[in-house]
Amino acid sequence: MIIRDAEPEDALAIRAIVASAFGRADEARLVERLRADGDAFIELVAEDEDSGELIGSILFSPLAIDRPGETLTALALAPVAVRPDRQKDGVGSALIRAGIEQARFAQAPAIILLGHPAYYPRFGFSAAAAESLDAPFSGPSFMALELEPGALRAGGSVRYAAAFGI
Template identity: 50%
Template sequence: MRLPDGLVVRAAGAEDADAIDAVIRAAFAGTQYGHQGEAELVRMIEADGDALASLVAERGGEIVGHVLFSRMNVEADGRVLAAAGLAPVSVAPDRQGQGVGDALIRAGLAMLRGQGIAMSFVLGHENYYPRFGYSPDLAARFVSPFSGPHFMAMMLDSGTALPQGGRADYAPAFGRMG
């Protein structure tokens, strides 16, 4: 995967927690709904041990982006399926539109494939996430508290049969959000 000039994507470490928190807060502060506790959600998921991939993007030694994929409880066609939820992806406001989020998501998806994760879900913008392979049609086969047009899914393991239906629940930390 080719990264934008000067961008480094790496696994997040405990020493990055404050910088990640700052990027998340800044990224969401400028959105339609503002910061809704995404930084706290990341900390809860990590504290619960449900983080599957937590990556940061650095440019010039400064953390400019973060993505988190967390464990999901997914039942598909009567069997448990290894799955991950993408949430949140955050890019510093002055670095948005430069491929940082794209690089983080693609690196995270590659990491999940390497871990044997079969599916990924996201709740997000319908014009952004399909470029990575997410589909609202696939997600519509699953019962979820987040069902709707912004709920999307994709297969990561081409050897796994396409599920016909089931249930998809995010990590418990999502249920503790106010």
């Protein structure tokens, strides 16, 4: 498996992967809106080395955390998708790890996500790290990973990219 940056010619395959992974087109349309708005900050794909087919994708978009006198720009991880016939093969994990590394390289202070509370902690995400944030979501599925220690300690109000519609 090769993890690489998504290219414009990957758009149709990514749409198919995301729609099939989620069983609906909502998340695929989100990816297209984020791209159209210029908010696909990190977009990676997993490519099968033997067939050359795309088997997974992940997207990170800018996420503002507004605080008195400042705005911290973090990243939202959404969505990560793996073709159903390749789920449980480590594709999603590889995409998430590669995305986190690119986020570190880009000096993002934190990554925020809404996801399965039994899955994402293995990558360092936790609900406790997101507790200080005022967001449209809460609870064990709303998680954060601080790439810069203490980045979220001061809290703030979360503002997603416009494509999310929240």
